[in-house]
Amino acid sequence: MKYYRNALILLAALALTAVTAATAEPTGLSVMQAVYDRPQGKDMSGLLTMTLVDAKGKERVRSIKQILGTFGAVDKKLMVFQSPADVRGTSFMNWSYAEAGKSDDQWIYLPALKRVKRISSEGRGDYFMGSDFTYDDLGDRHPSADNHMLTGTETIDGDPCWVVESVPKNPADLYSRTVTWVSKEKSVGVKRDYYDKRGALQKTLRVSSVEFISGVWIIKKTEMHNVQKGTSTRMEFTDVKINTGIADGSFSELAMTRGL
Amino acid sequence: MKKSIRIVAIIALAALAALAVMSAAADDGAAINGYVRSKVGALVDGGDYFIAENVLDLRLSYTLGAAGFYANPVLYERDGAVLPVELREAYIDMRGDLLDVRVGKQQIIWGKGDGVFITDIVSPKDLSQFLIPDFEELRLAVTGAKINLHAGTHGLELAWLPWFTPSVTPSATGIWAPTMPFATTPTIQSGTLPGFNLGNSEYFARYSWMGSSFDVSLMGGWFWNDTPAYKVVSLGPLTVKPEYYQLAAGGYAVSGALGPFILRSEGAFYGNKRFQGNPMVYPDGYAEKNEIQYLVGSDFSVAGYNFGVQFIQDIILDHEDDLVDDAVKNTATFVVAKTFLRDTLTVEVFSYVGLAAPDALIKPKVTLDVSDGLEVFAGAYIFLGDSGDFGQYDENDGVYAGAKLSF
Numbered sequence: 001m002k003y004y005r006n007a008l009i010l011l012a013a014l015a016l017t018a019v020t021a022a023t024a025e026p027t028g029l030s031v032m033q034a035v036y037d038r039p040q041g042k043d044m045s046g047l048l049t050m051t052l053v054d055a056k057g058k059e060r061v062r063s064i065k066q067i068l069g070t071f072g073a074v075d076k077k078l079m080v081f082q083s084p085a086d087v088r089g090t091s092f093m094n095w096s097y098a099e100a101g102k103s104d105d106q107w108i109y110l111p112a113l114k115r116v117k118r119i120s121s122e123g124r125g126d127y128f129m130g131s132d133f134t135y136d137d138l139g140d141r142h143p144s145a146d147n148h149m150l151t152g153t154e155t156i157d158g159d160p161c162w163v164v165e166s167v168p169k170n171p172a173d174l175y176s177r178t179v180t181w182v183s184k185e186k187s188v189g190v191k192r193d194y195y196d197k198r199g200a201l202q203k204t205l206r207v208s209s210v211e212f213i214s215g216v217w218i219i220k221k222t223e224m225h226n227v228q229k230g231t232s233t234r235m236e237f238t239d240v241k242i243n244t245g246i247a248d249g250s251f252s253e254l255a256m257t258r259g260l
Numbered sequence: 261m262k263k264s265i266r267i268v269a270i271i272a273l274a275a276l277a278a279l280a281v282m283s284a285a286a287d288d289g290a291a292i293n294g295y296v297r298s299k300v301g302a303l304v305d306g307g308d309y310f311i312a313e314n315v316l317d318l319r320l321s322y323t324l325g326a327a328g329f330y331a332n333p334v335l336y337e338r339d340g341a342v343l344p345v346e347l348r349e350a351y352i353d354m355r356g357d358l359l360d361v362r363v364g365k366q367q368i369i370w371g372k373g374d375g376v377f378i379t380d381i382v383s384p385k386d387l388s389q390f391l392i393p394d395f396e397e398l399r400l401a402v403t404g405a406k407i408n409l410h411a412g413t414h415g416l417e418l419a420w421l422p423w424f425t426p427s428v429t430p431s432a433t434g435i436w437a438p439t440m441p442f443a444t445t446p447t448i449q450s451g452t453l454p455g456f457n458l459g460n461s462e463y464f465a466r467y468s469w470m471g472s473s474f475d476v477s478l479m480g481g482w483f484w485n486d487t488p489a490y491k492v493v494s495l496g497p498l499t500v501k502p503e504y505y506q507l508a509a510g511g512y513a514v515s516g517a518l519g520p521f522i523l524r525s526e527g528a529f530y531g532n533k534r535f536q537g538n539p540m541v542y543p544d545g546y547a548e549k550n551e552i553q554y555l556v557g558s559d560f561s562v563a564g565y566n567f568g569v570q571f572i573q574d575i576i577l578d579h580e581d582d583l584v585d586d587a588v589k590n591t592a593t594f595v596v597a598k599t600f601l602r603d604t605l606t607v608e609v610f611s612y613v614g615l616a617a618p619d620a621l622i623k624p625k626v627t628l629d630v631s632d633g634l635e636v637f638a639g640a641y642i643f644l645g646d647s648g649d650f651g652q653y654d655e656n657d658g659v660y661a662g663a664k665l666s667f
Contacts, residue, residue: 052602060632074472084632085293085666095472103517105472112396114369118475120561122520130603231602249412253470254360 028148028164032180034187036143041216043069043246045260047239048079052131055230062087062129065260069246073098075140076251080260091256094121096139104139109256116253125174131233132203132224134174137194145169151179156191160184175202186210186217202228214242289323294667301660303435310435310658311389313338317348326355329364349401360408365401368419370466370479372513372524375593375610376572378553379479379511379528382419382464384427384486390436390653391612391621392641400425404462413470421462424454426504427486439652441490441536441584442545444498451488451502460484474516479528482508489534492545500545507532520560527554541582550577557593568595590615591649604629612650619645621653633666 026034050062063082068075075098080091089111096104104121125134146166154163161181168175176199181191188210196202209221218240225232249255294317301311314337321330332348351364371380375395384400391398404421430436432448440446454460462484468477488502511528530553534546557570572591579587592615597608611622625639638661645651 054602085295086629086633086635086664088293088666097472103519105517107470112394114367114399115371116470117372118515118517118522118524120517120520120522120559122561126561126564127602130599249410252410252413252415253468253475254408254410254415258355258360 025150026162028150028166029143031150031162031164031182031187032143032146032148032166035180035182035189036140038187039216040068040070041214041242043067043243044216044218045239045241045244045246046237047082049236049238050129050131051234051236053232053234060084060130067246067250067260069248069251071248076248078251078255078260080256089259091259093251093256095251100142100144107253107256114257116256132226132231133233133235136174137205137224145173146178153184154181156181156183159186159190161190183210188217188219196228200228202226211240213240216242218242289321289328291321292318293321294318295664296667297662297664299660299662301658303655304657304659305655309339310656311338311392311660312340328353328355358409358411360410362406362408363404365403366406367399367401368406368417368464369399370477370513371526372475372477372515373526373555373557373570373572374568374595375612376526376555376570378526378555378572379477379513381479381481381483381486381509381528382421384425386428388428388430388434388436390430392436392658400428402462415466415468417464417466417468419462419464421464421483422458422460423456424460424462424484424504425486426453426484426488429487435656436653439647442498442500442539446490446498446500448490449493449499449501451504454484454504474514476512476514478510478512480508480510482506485533489546490536492539492543495539498539505534522559523556524558525554525556527552535576536584537580538582541580547580547583549579549583551575552577564598566595566597569593586616614645614648614650617645617648617651619643619648619651619654621650634663635666636663637661 045067048064048066050064052060052062062084064079065082066077066079068077075096077094078091081087081089091109093107094104106119106121107116108119109116125136127133128135128138146168149165150162151165152163154161161183164180164182165177166180167177175194176197177195179193180189182189188207190207190210192205193201194203194205203224203226205222205224207219207222209219211218211220218237220240221234221236223232223234297315297317299311299313300309302308303310316335318333319330322328329352331350334346334348336343336346347365349366351362351366354361368382369380370382371378373380375391377385383402385398386393386400387398402421402425403423404419406417406419409416430438462482464479464481464483466477466479469475484504484506488504490500491503493499493501507530509528509530511526513524513526515522515524530551532548533551535549536546539545552575553572555570555572557568559566559568561567570593572593574589576583576585576587592613593611594613595608595610597606599606606627609622609624611620613620620643622642622644623639625637627635627637629635638659640657640659642657643650643653646654
């Protein structure tokens, strides 16, 4: 009898825990972890069109073919520039590791020199090819790099979002804090504000198109606006293909030299 | 000038016709790219032009499935004279899952050093203007077949070159003529190139692996030295004859990341290389010695500036005092570069420093991207010292400027 009473108490306790978990708001960390853990597909290929707009409205367009793949605990990316003509054939490869604290490996191939060169990945705060995106902005920042706080909910373009403020644990990081609007349905960051070291708004990122392709939410269009400089960069992904079986050998020195 | 315009027009029309034919044959894979560049430069002492050059560089490519071809005809107009059309590269590619084959005239570039050619021994160099041109234009193509076997991040490259291509040396009467390794000015007879037969073929192999944290490659070759040794034909008056010769070499190249530093090293052993010496001691005018060359270097960034530094050492084994070259030669290279205005303005200074003389070559350059595909540039060549590889050109300090339109 005592056995049955204890069992009923345990069941009641479990049920209460489940109800509480279902109705409780997530934490800032759990929201950002869900974004980080969102399924990406085993591999992806596509064409990236990057439009750089200067403060006077003059545009420069870069076209980049890229492939991405996950092999064990390593994410690999290969980008090959298609245009403009003076950078055609230039390729850039990045290997990033799930292992905490392990730096990325990066290489660049310049057709004029016909040589693949390893480059440092430490310049995460450097701007990517003259755009408004830093290398860090483009990468998957691990949630453990910041302290996160859920500050509320807001609807962006009809999409209910969590609002999360993230403060870097490393005071040497480029930004003093970021605020991210994360779609509750998709676990995709659809808007982000970046604040500089003085606490002033520096850049805003807006995602204007997200599509569900082969079981994966893919960001198709995004724009970064530097509100301090008046410059902006638009990125658009087209011809996106997921899980086509890209081999590990596609991320090699030879692949960089012969292009995609 | 009319002649040059006519030749340019003919090449352009031929390229467009070829493109039209290719495009008609298949929808995919036909492309025509290239650039037009105008460049003028003058010596600082006296203001004489040392370069007035217009270039049309065409890159024609066509891909059909796993096969393709590439051709790179280049037309130079230099100092008012149109030079013969140069076919910088022309080859056919066949690509497979496990191996790629490339047959034809091609550049094969090895090594990890910047501006240094320790294991980069396959493609010869155009040294007619010393190290002044861009590295892209310093390299010459070789004719032969190359096979790339690849498995993941492992690669094996095998090259067979049945036709020897020597480096181009500066004119003996031009401003880039090097100091000859003789006490008196010799009479130089014309040399002969190795004949075209199987025994004169060159063979090269390189294994490479790209991995987490570091990359490594091992290379070897049996080949003709790209620059000739001067064999003494007669002592009175001194008469010499350039002679090409075969030798073997083996080496390595490695690069890796250590925190914010990229470290690299490259080294090679050359067997029976010829070094000029006192003709009274060496009847042929040279002695055969083994040589070791290596470099260690690093790239790093500080406050947005990218730095690169390399130390290079050449060691002649079993050295003798009557050789012209020292037993050990130390050289360093330094580069600093930074971009501004969203990567549209690039400032770079590359320099070689000979540590024995001492002497140096400093090459500052500024490039501004006016718009996509159009750049203007200006730079200088500054030689320091009175002797040595760089100091011998102390009178040749120059400045230049130009524009380049890529399409």
